[in-house]
Amino acid sequence: MTVWEKLEILGAAASYDHSCTGTGFKREAPATLEGRKRIPGIYLAHTADGRCLPLLKVLFTNRCRYDCAYCVNRASNDIPRAGFEPRELAGLAMEFYRRGLIRGIFLSSAVFRSADYTMEKMLETARLLRKVYGFRGYLHLKILPGADPELVCQAVRLASRVSANLEFVRRKSLSLLAPGKEKRVLIGALAQARRFKLEEELSTSLTTQVIVGATPETDYDLLRTAENLYRQGLLKRMYFSAYLPANEDPRLPALNARPPLLRERRLYEADWLLRFYGFRYHELVSPGQNLPLKLDPKLAWALRHPEFFPVELKTADYRALLRVPGIGPRSARNIIQARKTGVLTEEGLQALGIALKRARYFVTLNGRPLSRAKPETLLRIFLQPEPLPLFT
Ligand code: SF4
Structure with missing residues (x-):
């Protein structure tokens, strides 16, 4: 099998993992390598500051000894299998990098023979890239x-980011659908990575991915786990991956089930509120519930809490400003800065980055509301077209 044939198989196989790209999409790479119109495995990753970076996202191998019910690469599936040698993958990735086709590499793998055996191979690839070829770009290792804790430490030393996928937050779901995996072991790997990163003062970030919609976990369960892991310093970010049916299996939703993409989006929005807006998970969703689909979680919270509003723009502190729909960290800081140096006016608010279309219903300026709409009217304004069964 040629290296390009391997890339075709292992690039496609990596597309299921979102733990570096959010919901990534394929990039049509320029036909600059061996006259090819498309290069398999190159995806765009969305960075926190809104940039899109082309990454080579690939599995080291899709030969797996495990049989996770939801996974296209599971041992019981009859699919084309392939595996790289460290030198051929490192050489290929470096060629893409030198030609400007990629800015980074996301290297994951199925578990061939054993976790340690496969991780050794992945680390050998990473070492070749970093130490022999002088690769300075972004490197994400799964x-x-x-895997042995010593191998976890080596990954942390070589990579810009490492991730260990939790897949499901309830132990029961994990043991039903991924019998070879244990939550305790997965969290232990993240804890080990964190300890080593702190000891060595490395900047490597840690992430995980959970699958949404294949099991009974609610958004409350998912966000509670995310917040706990953030508070323990074990994660920079949790990625949510809407379940995309790949296998016919009685333990899973039907093959024609639609991936819960809107639910996934609401989870990302709520996660953003946990990490940057000072919200707690239980403020956004009740036990046993999912987030509302028709409203973003911040707006939903604001409409459920009329007692908190209006917020006076002239005097409110940073935390209160952040609770206003249409005001984010940057516009909240701008408001506070503008108050120190001048007078806030309604005309000037837009220039501070406030989305007045939303914020006007929740604020006053010098004691004067910017809108007279009542909360009931707001529901009509923000909800299209049916009412929400949320405000109970
Ligand atoms: S360990 Fe499970 S999820 Fe990972 S590749 Fe193997 S079957 Fe798929």
Whole structure:
């Protein structure tokens, strides 16, 4: 099998993992390499500051000894299998990098023979890239479930980011659908990575991915786990991946089930509120519930809490400003800065980055409301077209 044939198989196989790209999409790479119109495995990753970076996202191998019910690469599936040698993958990635086709590499893998055996190979690839070829770009390495702690440390030393996928937050779901994996082991790998990163004062970030919609976990369960892991310093970010049916399996939704993409989006919005807006998970969603689909979670919170509003723009502190729909961290800081140096006017608010279309219903300026609409009217304004069963 040629290296390009391997890339075709292993680039496609990596597309299921969102733990570096959010909901990534394929990039039509320029036909600059061996006259090819498309280069398999190159995806765009969305960075926190809104940039899109082309990454080579690939599995080291899709030969797996595990049989996770939801996974296209599971051992019981009859699919084309392939695996790289460290030198051929590192050489290929470096060629893409030198030609400007990629800015980074996301290297994951199925578990061939054992987690340690496969991770050794992945680390050898990473070492070739970093130490032999002088690769300075972004490198994301997956920690395989059950890998030796020493290998986890080596990954943290070589990578810009490492991730260990939790897949499901309830132990029961994990043991039903991924019998070879244990939550305790996966969290242990993240804890090990964090300890080592702190000891060595490295800047490597840690992430995980959970699958949404394949099991009974609610958004409350997912956000509670995310917040706990953030508070323990174990994660920079949790990625949510809407379940995309890949296998016919009685333990899973039907093959024709639609991926819950809107639910995934609401989870990302709520996660953003946990990390940057000072919200707690239980403020956004009740036990046993999912987030509302028709409203973003911040607006939904604001409409459920009329007692908190209006917020006076002239005097409110940073935390209160952040609770206003249409005001984010940057516009909240701008408001506070503008108050120190001049007078706030309604005309000037837009220039501070406030989305007045939303914020006007929740604020006053010098004691004067910017809109007279009542909360009931707001529901009509913000909800299209049916009412929400949320405000109970
Ligand atoms: S260990 Fe990973 S690659 Fe293997 S079946 Fe499970 S999810 Fe798929």
